[in-house]
Amino acid sequence: MSADTASPELRNRFKHGLQAPICLTWEVTYGCNLACAHCLSSSGKRDPRELSTDECKSLIDQLAAMRVFYVNIGGGEPMVRRDFLTLVDHAVARKVGVKFSTNGALITPEAARRIASTDYLDVQISIDGATPETNDPVRGRGSYAMARRGMDRLAEAGFGPFKISVVMTRHNIPELDALEAIAQEYGAQLRITRLRPSGRGASVWDELHPTAVQQRELYEWLIVRPDVLTGDSFFHLSALGEPLPGLNLCGAGRVVCLVDPIGDVYACPFVLHDEFLAGNVRGPGGFAEVWRNSTLFAELREPQSAGACASCGLYDKCQGGCMAAKFFTGMPLDGPDPECVLGHGELELVKVGAGDRPAVPAGHSKRLRAG
Amino acid sequence: MSTSAEAATAFDAARRYRLHPQLALRTERFGALAYHYGNRRLTFLKSPQLTAIVESLGDHESVNAALDAHEVGAETRPALIGALARLYASEVIDVC
Numbered sequence: 499m500s501a502d503t504a505s506p507e508l509r510n511r512f513k514h515g516l517q518a519p520i521c522l523t524w525e526v527t528y529g530c531n532l533a534c535a536h537c538l539s540s541s542g543k544r545d546p547r548e549l550s551t552d553e554c555k556s557l558i559d560q561l562a563a564m565r566v567f568y569v570n571i572g573g574g575e576p577m578v579r580r581d582f583l584t585l586v587d588h589a590v591a592r593k594v595g596v597k598f599s600t601n602g603a604l605i606t607p608e609a610a611r612r613i614a615s616t617d618y619l620d621v622q623i624s625i626d627g628a629t630p631e632t633n634d635p636v637r638g639r640g641s642y643a644m645a646r647r648g649m650d651r652l653a654e655a656g657f658g659p660f661k662i663s664v665v666m667t668r669h670n671i672p673e674l675d676a677l678e679a680i681a682q683e684y685g686a687q688l689r690i691t692r693l694r695p696s697g698r699g700a701s702v703w704d705e706l707h708p709t710a711v712q713q714r715e716l717y718e719w720l721i722v723r724p725d726v727l728t729g730d731s732f733f734h735l736s737a738l739g740e741p742l743p744g745l746n747l748c749g750a751g752r753v754v755c756l757v758d759p760i761g762d763v764y765a766c767p768f769v770l771h772d773e774f775l776a777g778n779v780r781g782p783g784g785f786a787e788v789w790r791n792s793t794l795f796a797e798l799r800e801p802q803s804a805g806a807c808a809s810c811g812l813y814d815k816c817q818g819g820c821m822a823a824k825f826f827t828g829m830p831l832d833g834p835d836p837e838c839v840l841g842h843g844e845l846e847l848v849k850v851g852a853g854d855r856p857a858v859p860a861g862h863s864k865r866l867r868a869g
Numbered sequence: 870m871s872t873s874a875e876a877a878t879a880f881d882a883a884r885r886y887r888l889h890p891q892l893a894l895r896t897e898r899f900g901a902l903a904y905h906y907g908n909r910r911l912t913f914l915k916s917p918q919l920t921a922i923v924e925s926l927g928d929h930e931s932v933n934a935a936l937d938a939h940e941v942g943a944e945t946r947p948a949l950i951g952a953l954a955r956l957y958a959s960e961v962i963d964v965c
Contacts, residue, residue, distance in 0.1 A: 567895070
């Protein structure tokens with residue numbers, strides 16, 4: 499999806515929340531065939547408590563009733579659920595469009611044909627580099643070839659412009675042009691997002707997040723490419739000049755939220771942590787009750803203090819950056835983003851020791867085999 | 870964008886328009902969100918009045934008639950016509 503640029507007045511209205519999310523991410527399983535180093539949800543093994551097919555359908559019906567226009571489905575690897583395409587059909591039949599993220603492993607020629615014949619369905623395939631040498635150390639051996647095979651199959655099935663989704667790291671920023679070229683080869687759309695220190699990402703963020711010089715390079719690359727999708731990921735970079743396209747605000751609990759595989763509702767896809775847990779769709783009143791009446795979301799919709807950033811002339815542009823990035827690096831939520839383009843975050847990072855970082859939940863990572 | 874400019878020029882308040890058939894509207898306190906299932910674009914309708922007018926366009930023989938029905942005065946009319954022309958350019962509304 500792309501959206502209008504919101505005026506400052508409208509952006510202020512959004513901060514008080516909406517009748518339903520604009521952008522809802524739904525992770526349908528913790529199961530995954532890969533074990534990406536930066537996985538936001540620490541996925542690997544399925545959870546026995548995951549929503550059943552009927553519970554998933556009921557959630558879709560609730561979203562349709564709330565007029566949620568589309569959901570972003572992810573995981574884990576969503577296609578490992580045997581009922582995945584059934585759920586997609588259920589959603590699009592109710593005019594809840596689906597965009598799903600996949601690593602491409604299960605896009606068989608048959609699945610590709612079925613996906614290509616479904617309306618209101620968008621697909622994004624993830625790679626984290628333009629070559630296996632850059633991608634595979636992050637996403638796993640063979641994962642680049644697997645993703646490209648999935649892309650080939652979608653192209654052969656005549657799916658049309660699918661999306662290629664890339665998490666930006668210090669190793670793949672030099673490959674931006676090459677990534678764009680891959681997208682062009684397929685007639686695909688490039689979508690790039692920010693690396694967050696969330697989930698397993700907490701343990702690799704220090705070594706993988708882009709350098710200050712690379713952040714500027716990224717901003718300059720993006721500002722002349724308004725058609726590259728970003729999921730509104732890089733609004734902290736808007737402090738470098740003209741704002742990037744998008745809403746340019748932290749939408750957590752206001753315009754976005756996340757439903758995890760067991761029905762827990764979190765403020766955004768990057769904060770799977772008890773601190774940002776608003777409720778569960780299995781509770782009375784279902785998802786709507788959590789969205790409308792949870793205490794956490796009410797708090798997030800209150801005016802937020804600019805804190806240490808109040809005296810910075812650029813606060814209006816960057817809005818203090820990403821809540822999740824601050825939380826998982828142990829920084830105050832009303833202070834600068836760890837990747838603040840003025841360097842205030844780096845100074846703050848030095849002050850907070852590793853001990854100030856919140857404990858990362860064990861998640862659903864598969865145990866590594868010895869040797 | 871030149872395409873928007875051309876479409877905006879082509880907008881004619883004397884003609885009948887309607888909500889684009891591929892569009893879904895969700896009312897919000899500030900106005901409404903409009904989602905286009907074809908081009909996957911999200912557009913914001915920035916006031917409840919504009920939202921009410923957009924929803925009723927198909928019931929009137931022209932945009933002017935719709936504005937009359939909503940008792941839009943001469944002062945606010947140009948701004949609303951401008952807003953509707955932009956909505957036409959982004960395919961939120963469609964000419965009948």
